[in-house]
Amino acid sequence: MHLLSFDPRAFRWSGIAGQKYKSGSGDARGMGWKGVSRWVLARPEAIQADYELRYFEIEPAGYSSLEKHRHVHFVVVLRGRGRALVGKRVVDLSPLDALHVPPLTPHRWLNESGEPFGFLCPVDRARDRPQPIDDDEWELLRANPVTARYVF
């Protein structure tokens, strides 16, 4: 049995250190990111499961890479208010809202609020690497007034 005690003031779990969202800075088109951190609450090897459970937090004005991959996301918001570009849509997210990102769907998480925005994100243990979106996807999202401002 292993307990990760949560400190509501710090909004952090005991014994779990924050990590960079990604090792690289994201040089490929759209793969840039800013002010995103990652806490791995449960590693598959450590807990003996086929999933990994991560908590991501985005600072005000931060954003994740605009990317896609075969593995899906199903996130549950824990803190703050954020926005997600998912496919052709943009949705606003509040605590405990849950959002499914289907396979190979372009997506980006953004925090346009003044407070941290954080969410749980379980993923399959066996999964592909994120990839930049295609030229066609890029152009369509740039041409769409709903999504254009999130395509950079």
Place this chain on the structure above:
Amino acid sequence: MHLLSFDPRAFRWSGIAGQKYKSGSGDARGMGWKGVSRWVLARPEAIQADYELRYFEIEPAGYSSLEKHRHVHFVVVLRGRGRALVGKRVVDLSPLDALHVPPLTPHRWLNESGEPFGFLCPVDRARDRPQPIDDDEWELLRANPVTARYVF
């Protein structure tokens, strides 16, 4: 893309109906349960993942079956205060505390507070069925003053 909007007043997600915790009443020794409901937020087939994400809620004075299984739990508390019997230990849980239950470890969740106690529980898509604990385990937990009261 699929969004499950959360209603903080009702503490429920749009379009997700509550279900009974289990279809049976739990006639085997220790398998009884009371006041537990289940909401499946993400089905593996529906979201195309190898995990399922459930939310369980236990009413005041409610409890789950005392059981074990090979698949692990890694729960994250979302609401209220609860208690968990896990192996030989009893731990108190508050919002966003996270707890790992290793393979084949006897466990039971209880709500001894006056408010609902709820937690997220991702599990592997491929998993074994819960089973009652063994005679030896039963006797040890009954003989242990820390756990005795939760063994019924």
